[in-house]
Amino acid sequence: MKEFNGEKFCKDLIELRGTDSQSAFAEKLGINRSTLSLLENGKQTPALELFNKVCNLVPKSTEEYFKETTEEDSLVYLKGSLEDADKVKIEEMAERIRIKKNTNT
Missing domain, CATH: 1.10.287 (Helix Hairpins)
Structure with missing residues (x-):
């Protein structure tokens, strides 16, 4: 069984944002700043569309964010x-x- 690796996603999302403010980066992703904050802190799992968008920006395979349990x-x-x-x-x-x-x- 595979499980979403939220820690890896959070880390990569923060790294991807770089020096952009949360507000500016959230706007680029088409989400609210508060949603970005929740995602970066691992308090929310990304919707599929956003997950794919981030994977394309990183760029990483979606498979890399899932681990065997x-x-x-x-x-x-x-x-x-x-x-x-x-x-x-x-x-x-x-x-x-x-x-x-x-x-x-």
């Missing part, structure tokens, strides 16, 4: 929004899967 990464992400009791159940199930996987190999 492990089963463990996916579980950590999912667990973030769960109640504590549900987190425990997920961990127990994951452990059973690991044990089963190890006995089958």
